[in-house]
Amino acid sequence: MDLRFTEEEQAFRREVRAFIDAELPRATRERLAAGLGPTKAMTVDWQRRLNARGWAVPHWPVAWGGQPWSAIKRYILSEEMQAAPAPAPLGFNVAMCGPVVIAFGTEAQKKRFLPRMANLDDWWCQGFSEPGAGSDLASLKTRAVRQGDHYVVNGQKTWTTSAQHADWMFLLARTDPDNPKAQEGISFLLLDMKTPGITVRPIVTIDGGREVNEVFFDDVRVPAEHLVGTEHRGWDCAKFLLSNERTGQARVGASKERLRRLREVARTTPGDGGVPLADNPRFRTRFAEIEVQLKALEMTTLRVLADENRALKERKPNPASSVLKIRGTEIQQAISELYVMAAGPYGLAAAAADADTDALPDWMALAQGTYFNWRKQSIYGGSNEIQKNIMAKAFMGL
Amino acid sequence: MDFDLSEEQQLLQDGARRLLADRYDFESRRRIMAAPPGYSPALWAAYAEMGLLGMPFAAADGGFDGGPEGVMIVSELLGEVLALEPWLATVVLGGGVLRHAATREQRAALLPGVIAGTTLLAFAHTEAQSRYDLADCATAATMQGGGWVLDGAKMVVLHGETADHLIVTARTSGSRRDSAGISLFLVPAGADGLVRRGYTTADGMRAADITLSHVKVGADALLGSPGAGLEVAERVVDEAIAALAAEAVGAMQASLRLTLEYLKTRKQFGRAIGSFQALQHRAADMMVAIEQARSMAMLAAMQVAETDADLRRRRMRAVKIEIGRAARLVGQQSIQLHGGIGMTMEYAIGHYFKRLTAIDTLFGDADHHLHMLAEAGGLADAA
Incomplete structure (x- = not known):
């Protein structure tokens, strides 16, 4: 048993601090130090600087921009960013959707989405919770019906954090309503937020904040190539995502x-x-x-x-x-x-x-x-x- | 950073666990507790044979050189079975004073017996007025004819009744609560003027109240420098806190195991009561508390040797706070989840509850240490 960080880990911590001191804009640091959240522009700017250094997605495979680091080195980077304080890389991109695409996606999906996720060229949001599906997520009702080479999505998501900023959404939708097991018959889809038929309405939280939204889908057409993993097996992706x-x-x-x-x-x-x-x-x-x-x-x-x-x-x-x-x-x-x-x-x-x-x-x-x-x-x-x-x-x- | 045991530590743990599993079932423990001396001399000899009693001592002193981690491993295992033997009193406390304050000659005279299991020690520091304050020492030692004369009274001396030697804190200068002026003395249990009254403590262990009336010891009874005993006592108490933290983890782990077995077998309303969510969440709370306590026991083992005494004290206070809170929660919930059967002397869980309560109380409960830590300005390094 030994609690000490190795010399290499300590040197890495110094390297991270030096990077943050040199790169983190003062306005961003001051805003966060005051206890405010970062603006969208601040988060984007910071994640791009991290990505340029190769540090936006260290836990991803090296082929997709990750680093061959130990879990401890990744922790040091994240701890130093929290301590600075600096904005965290966008979790929807780097910790949630990215790893799912890496684990379950096609080569074409990886090539198209991963580099843009890492660089925060696309801002992603999560379409999981629904008015009737909170803790019991598997009871979700949003439908996706296959029509030719598209899925047609109808229904509603809620508590969608930063949907107002989002370019894309990863969502769970029911594709097989006849399956008696609630967890089966759900698919994991990627959805361009500019697609016609999407309405985003802010929910004002008790602190007056506007970070969460309701998102409504009215005959929203999603190309079938934006299905991740196997049709009806989206729950596997969801479980994987939540365990990361x-x-x-x-x-x-x-x-x-x-x-x-x-x-x-x-x-x-x-x-x-x-x-x-x-x-x-x-x-x-x-x-x-x-x-x-x-x-x-x-x-x-x-x-x-x-x-x-x-x-x-x-x-x-x-x-x-x-x-x-x-x-x-x-x-x-x-x-x-x-x-x-x-x-x-x-x-x-x-x-x-x-x-x-x-x-x-x-x-x-x-x-x-x-x-x-x-x-x-x-x-x-x-x-x-x-x-x-x-x-x-x-x-x-x- | 590494939380794994070395191969040697793993072997030690496996061996000790087997020994205890074979010989420390609940019925055996009840028999041991019921008869004097209130622990098992045969098991004590077996611990010695395995090398456990030499755990913290240097190889040069004939010890195992196992360090705080070795003490952690043994203490946790003893906690799992609620062992009654004087491990804390003799090896951790008495042995600790000898490690930090005794001369080479003093160690050579005593440690071989401690390690062989033939010499028992006890640390006498608590007084009627002192509560948890190690500096509050009214027992006095005065120089006389080249030796020392001790007068005073000590309370709740763990395993004081069976110890061959008592290590006594006594004031050689200054007034009652001064931090300077406290010295440590090695007093043979049979010394004239030393009277012991032994009793069973609330948790089933043994302790003694001791009076010292004009007890004469030689100049060589002094352990360490005169007047500088408090620093040693604090260091040894911090080591005891680290050992107790590990013992608590063992006892809490065993409590949770017993409780889960009960939840799975006890049926009411036609189903195992463990299927009820209200009870599941209490069990989950216990597990959360135990994991946090385990983290703190590891922190204690890794940092009790910290040379900056102030930093070490703060950290060990933090350890004792978290351990005390966890011990209370796990102990209380174990009884509650057992229901009526948990209230009976015949059932093991109540005995775990009592030992966990004692562990919170020993060397300062969670509230005491929280107050002291807050006064000292907090942990500082965590913020």
Whole structure:
């Protein structure tokens, strides 16, 4: 057992930091450091810089722009980006659709889509959830009917993140409604968002944000060559997609960065009794408690990474990986709560869109909105309750 | 970065696991617990024979040189079976003081017996007023005629009743809660003026309250430099926290295993109760807590030898917090998921619950360490 990073890994970390310092635009770093999300242009710009360096999709096969790296080196890159903070490469492209196309797609699909995904020439969105199909994803009803060399898609998707920015969507649609098994008879399709018959309507979330949408399909024609994998076997693609890159979900680097910033601002934020918040015993205790939980999560992440570093055949299903989504989201939510506590009454002034927030520091103005918004974390990507169902079944035989 | 055991460590683990599996079923444990000395001398001799008792000691001292990882492996296995033997008291605590403070001559006089299983040690530090504060030491040692005279009282000395030697913290200068001025003394259990009252602790282990009335020891009883004992005591307690973390992981893993077996076999409403989602999610919570605790036990093993004492203390506090929280959750949920049967003395799970509760309490519970860590400004390196 040895917790230390090798000299090569440490040298790589320095190389990543130097790259970020040289390449990350100041405006992007400042916006993210304030707690705001990156604009679309910032994300595109940053991913293209990463791609030029060969670092946008390190986990892909080398032939498609990946790097022959260990899981630990990939983790170092992602941790340093979260710490900077820099925008993450677009997950829909690099972590979700890309790996599915690599694993299940045709050569023509790979050639056409992968380079543009890696360079963020196409912005992808995910068409999975429907009004009637959330945790029970396999009950989805959107239909795709084969007519000649096209599928004709009708139905509705929801919670579609950044559909308003998207050039393409990967979606699950039912192609065989007569199959009694819900998971069978679903296909995985790639859809050009400019196709006639698509309507995107924003859903305003409780923080006032407009990141998710409803997407309606009215006789949308998808060329049959945009089917990925076998017709009716789209569930295989979906399962594969959802099992990828679990260590990213823990977002340890991002949580560290949030705590570091909170520690800083707490020094100059008024607490009770005329002493700075940083000296308030309740604040200190809650802060330390989260730090401890995050330390444990970091160790669990490293354990899963060390496991992913092994040859595939030597790997055993690791219950530690299920912990990452659950604890990772709980810790991020706890940090967002601590920001609300830190902002105190001033945080109230900023929640409304018409409030004059110029007088407040950004972190204070954003505290409540972020807290509201981050309740999504324990819901998306398979809610934490679904994760527990999976654990009960896969690791405990219940 | 590497979390795998070496081949040697793997062999050690396999051997010790076989020994314990053969000899430490729940019924045997009940018999061992019921009769004096409250642990199994025969098993203790078997541990010695396997080399387990030499685990943390240097090869030059006749030890196994297994380091904190070796201690972690053994402690976890002992936790799985709720072993009653004085491993923590003799090897980790007593042995730890000798490793860090004793001279070569003192080690040569004691360690061969410890490693062979013929010498038992105990570490006497808790006092009526001290709670978890190692610096709060009222027991006094005064120089007299070239030797030392000790007066005071110690409480809850783990396995203090059967130890051949007690390692006692005593104040040689300063006032009650000063961090300087505490010294460590090796006191033969049979010394005149030393009285021990042994008892079974809440978790079924043994401990003793000890009074020292004008106990005379020689100049060579002093371990380490006079007045500098606190630093050694803290270091040894941190090692004990690392060992307890691993023991807790073993005990929690066994608790989860027992609980899952019960969930799969116990039927109500015509089906195994493990098919109910409310119970499945509690079991999943247990597993999450155990995995996080395992991560912290590994962190402890890898960082307890950190030379920066302040950094080491903070990290071991973090370990103890996470372990204590996990131990409480797993212990409580194990009982709840067993229902009524979990409340009975005849059933194993309650004994795991009690040991897990003791592990949280020993050397400071989660709330104590959280308070101390918060006061110290947090972990810092995690943020």
